[in-house]
Amino acid sequence: MVPGVQARDHSSIHITVTPLKIAAVVIVNCLIAIFIVSINSSASFLISLIFSQCIGLSIAACTIAAANLIRIRWHSLHIAFIAVALVGGAVLGIVIGSAVARFFFPELPRINTSEHFQTSLIFALFFGVIVTYIFFSFQRISTERVRRLEVEKNAVITEIKLLQSQMEPHFLFNTLSTIISFIDNEPAKAKKMLESFTSFLRTSLVLARSETITLSQEIDMVKHYLDVFSIRMGDRLRYTIDVPDELKSFSLPPLLIQPLVENAIKHGLEPSVRGGELRITSVRNADVLRMIVVDSGRGVSETSQGNGIGLENIRKRLELAYGRKSKLIFEENKPSGVCVTIEIPYETVAGDHR
Amino acid sequence: MKQLRAIIADDEEALRTYLKKKLAALWPDLIIAGEAQNGDAALLLINEQKPDIAFLDVKMPGMSGIDVAKRIAGTCAIVFVTAFDRYAVDAFESQALDYLLKPISDERFEKTVQRLKKRLSVASATNDMSATLERLSRFIQEPAPAHLQWIKAQHKDGIRLIPVGDILFFRATDKYTTVRTKDGEFLIRKTIKELEDELDPNQFWRVHRAALVNAGSVQSVSRSVAGTLTIHFKTIADQITVSRAYTHLFKQM
Numbered sequence: 001m002v003p004g005v006q007a008r009d010h011s012s013i014h015i016t017v018t019p020l021k022i023a024a025v026v027i028v029n030c031l032i033a034i035f036i037v038s039i040n041s042s043a044s045f046l047i048s049l050i051f052s053q054c055i056g057l058s059i060a061a062c063t064i065a066a067a068n069l070i071r072i073r074w075h076s077l078h079i080a081f082i083a084v085a086l087v088g089g090a091v092l093g094i095v096i097g098s099a100v101a102r103f104f105f106p107e108l109p110r111i112n113t114s115e116h117f118q119t120s121l122i123f124a125l126f127f128g129v130i131v132t133y134i135f136f137s138f139q140r141i142s143t144e145r146v147r148r149l150e151v152e153k154n155a156v157i158t159e160i161k162l163l164q165s166q167m168e169p170h171f172l173f174n175t176l177s178t179i180i181s182f183i184d185n186e187p188a189k190a191k192k193m194l195e196s197f198t199s200f201l202r203t204s205l206v207l208a209r210s211e212t213i214t215l216s217q218e219i220d221m222v223k224h225y226l227d228v229f230s231i232r233m234g235d236r237l238r239y240t241i242d243v244p245d246e247l248k249s250f251s252l253p254p255l256l257i258q259p260l261v262e263n264a265i266k267h268g269l270e271p272s273v274r275g276g277e278l279r280i281t282s283v284r285n286a287d288v289l290r291m292i293v294v295d296s297g298r299g300v301s302e303t304s305q306g307n308g309i310g311l312e313n314i315r316k317r318l319e320l321a322y323g324r325k326s327k328l329i330f331e332e333n334k335p336s337g338v339c340v341t342i343e344i345p346y347e348t349v350a351g352d353h354r
Numbered sequence: 355m356k357q358l359r360a361i362i363a364d365d366e367e368a369l370r371t372y373l374k375k376k377l378a379a380l381w382p383d384l385i386i387a388g389e390a391q392n393g394d395a396a397l398l399l400i401n402e403q404k405p406d407i408a409f410l411d412v413k414m415p416g417m418s419g420i421d422v423a424k425r426i427a428g429t430c431a432i433v434f435v436t437a438f439d440r441y442a443v444d445a446f447e448s449q450a451l452d453y454l455l456k457p458i459s460d461e462r463f464e465k466t467v468q469r470l471k472k473r474l475s476v477a478s479a480t481n482d483m484s485a486t487l488e489r490l491s492r493f494i495q496e497p498a499p500a501h502l503q504w505i506k507a508q509h510k511d512g513i514r515l516i517p518v519g520d521i522l523f524f525r526a527t528d529k530y531t532t533v534r535t536k537d538g539e540f541l542i543r544k545t546i547k548e549l550e551d552e553l554d555p556n557q558f559w560r561v562h563r564a565a566l567v568n569a570g571s572v573q574s575v576s577r578s579v580a581g582t583l584t585i586h587f588k589t590i591a592d593q594i595t596v597s598r599a600y601t602h603l604f605k606q607m
Contacts, residue, residue: 014573071586071591073591169437170413170437172437173437173455173456173457174437174456176456176457177369177437177456177457177458178366178368178369180372180457180458181366181368181369181371181372181457182368184372184375185368185371185372185375186368189368232366233365233366234366234367236365236415270415271415271416272415272416273392273393273394273415273416275415300503300504300515301504302502302503302504302505302506303500303501303502303503303504304503304504311517312517312519315520324536327537329514329537330504330514330515330516330517331509331512331513331514331515332506332512332513332514332515334512338515
């Protein structure tokens with residue numbers, strides 16, 4: 001399954017009611033009345049119209065009420081409720097329709113024979129099911145389109161964010177400045193740093209444009225990034241990466257871990273006089289994959305900034321790719337720093353390359 | 355003329371060495387009295403050595419270069435060293451203070467040396483810079499956000515950090531306040547009143563004596579026959595009732 005295209009598992013069925021949609025229901029009801037009169041010449045158009053309007057509007061009201069008011073996680077149960085509402089709406093519509101018809105045409109016989117009722121119900125259900133199905137499908141398609149656009153929007157934001165972080169003046173100029181200062185005295189170090197920097201730029205540019213990458217690709221990119229920083233920060237930055245081999249080929253959306261590492265350095269370790277440790281681990285627990293980034297830096301205060309667009313973007317992409325099955329958890333690390341955990345289902349995107 | 359003394363503060367050793375070499379080449383008379391690798395150490399060093407010139411990296415661990423400059427204002431000439439920072443550069447440009455941009459170019463460095471020599475020979479090395487420093491610190495330091503960005507909640511045996519953007523609503527329950535996110539509930543000790551004061555009022559709306567709702571997470575507001583408003587959320591099935599005193603928030607435009 002491709003992340004992002006998969007339906008959100010908490011996607012509730014919700015119908016927005018607009019004047020245009022009500023008008024469409026009324027017009028469809030008119031067409032049904034015309035259709036009935038055309039196949040049954042003995043039927044009166046006015047009476048058919050009253051019936052079709054009452055039944056059609058009643059079904060619409062009941063199904064929309066069932067869709068919007070009942071809130072159930074379980075999708076198929078929700079559809080079952082809507083189906084029940086459809087039948088209820090049809091029965092209600094027939095009762096109202098006959099009352100209204102008798103109000104205008106008092107000479108009309110009561111619909112009290114079961115045969116009469118049955119025929120009306122069959123017609124009501126026949127059209128009711130078709131029209132309701134079409135309406136709900138349209139709604140689903142438009143909801144789906146909104147989701148698609150959101151997925152695309154977030155992919156673009158991710159790429160922009162990455163470009164911004166690479167082109168972040170402090171990162172860029174500090175790195176270049178360090179490289180220059182190494183050139184005369186320690187050319188080997190300058191060369192190594194330039195290589196790491198180039199590798200980071202190259203891998204991140206390529207990976208940011210992919211829909212999914214492997215965990216080992218993400219980790220490589222993070223390593224290049226950390227290499228640049230560990231030369232600059234010296235022993236103030238100590239890091240370990242622990243990703244078991246069997247998880248390395250696991251596919252996931254790009255740039256989930258790198259922004260967390262960037263935050264840990266920028267807000268936690270770089271401003272700290274003593275620096276600290278950074279640990280990146282990945283563990284699989286049955287069908288859950290956890291990626292954990294822990295730093296022992298300054299930590300956050302309640303008003304610390306840095307939970308801005310970067311983290312918001314990660315959260316949105318996780319939600320679009322995995323729905324409720326993903327989590328992004330922030331905790332205070334002991335004795336200092338922050339621990340961020342990403343949880344995603346293990347099987348979803350495994351082996352998928354697009 | 356007495357020999358001038360300078361100190362260098364930068365968190366990267368390579369950059370300190372680099373600066374030292376440049377100074378040795380361009381200004382052989384200048385004595386480097388010491389080096390510091392963070393703001394706190396720089397302050398100690400300056401107080402101890404009483405140098406004539408301090409080269410200060412702006413972004414250092416611990417105290418920033420600006421903070422150090424504020425504390426020692428008036429005691430020595432200061433040259434800031436900084437990576438590209440548009441606002442900072444604007445601020446520097448408009449002032450008599452000197453600055454060096456990373457990566458440091460030879461040409462620019464030479465100019466700085468000339469300027470320092472000239473100024474320091476005119477006895478009074480420093481004029482009052484406090485106003486300038488005040489302006490600089492406003493440019494360079496991240497503006498302190500007035501509103502809460504994180505909620506800290508005890509969870510199992512750790513402390514969970516919840517970005518306020520993730521919170522759907524707060525609800526008062528007995529002694530505590532319940533924080534609701536799409537993933538679950540957490541209890542905190544802060545009261546609804548305290549939270550209302552500390553959170554961004556454009557984001558979190560008081561809709562009830564006992565409830566504060568994140569406006570961005572609301573899916574719809576429904577009105578019952580009796581006129582009661584109920585808030586529905588995008589990601590969870592919970593509902594919050596709007597008390598009468600707050601219904602004006604949801605009046606149609």
